[in-house]
Amino acid sequence: MASKTIPAKxxxxxxxxxxxxxxxxxxxxxxxxxxxxxxxxxKSVTSPTPAAHSLHYLVARPIQGFWILALVLETLEPLSNDRKCFRMINGVLVERTVKDVVPALQTNAEGLKKVLDDLVKQYKTKQDDLEKWKVGD
Incomplete structure (x- = not known):
């Protein structure tokens, strides 16, 4: 049985x-x-009613990856533009309106999706390159 040896270098x-x-x-x-x-x-927090004394909050928590933004946007979609809304910015809860928050969340969601898609594409390409290299192409 012939043994194939590869030089150390x-x-x-x-x-x-x-x-x-x-x-x-x-x-x-x-x-x-x-x-x-x-x-x-x-994360985004919205008040379901404008009543000052009976504020109940819907807190959108992370579910999976960046899809939380899609869930928040879906939740905010039927609400009127002047509805009170709270947004966490750098650890500070700030009051805004739905009209102010939705465009920023859409931009964030689109940007994160694009970045993530690009990274996944790079990963798959590099993984394919590794498999080709293993085969000897």
């Missing part, structure tokens, strides 16, 4: 290339996680 090159692919994939996965975590930190 070639083995080191192969290991370095493999490690580079794995590190890049790990960094992209970390960035994806960071974007999802960033999205979870965007």
């Amino acid at each position: 070639k083995q080191q090159e192969l290991q370095a290339t493999y490690s580079n692919y794995k590190n890049t994939l790990q960094q992209l996965a970390q960035k994806i996680g960071d974007v999802e975590q960033e999205a979870e930190e965007h």
Whole structure:
């Protein structure tokens, strides 16, 4: 049975290339996680009634990734534009109107979705490159 030996220098090159692919994939996965975590930190609170003494709050909490923004937008959609709304900005709860909050949330949701889609695409491309490299293409 013939044994195929690879020179030590070639083995080191192969290991370095493999490690580079794995590190890049790990960094992209970390960035994806960071974007999802960033999205979870965007919370919105709305008051369901304008009555001053009977405020009940609907608190939109993170559910999965950035989809919370879509849920909040869906919740705010049927409300009138002058309805009182509260938004958490840098840890501070500020009073706004639905008219003021919805455009900002739409922009955030679109931006986060685009960034996340780009990162996932990069991850898949790099993963495909690794698989091709393993096969020897």
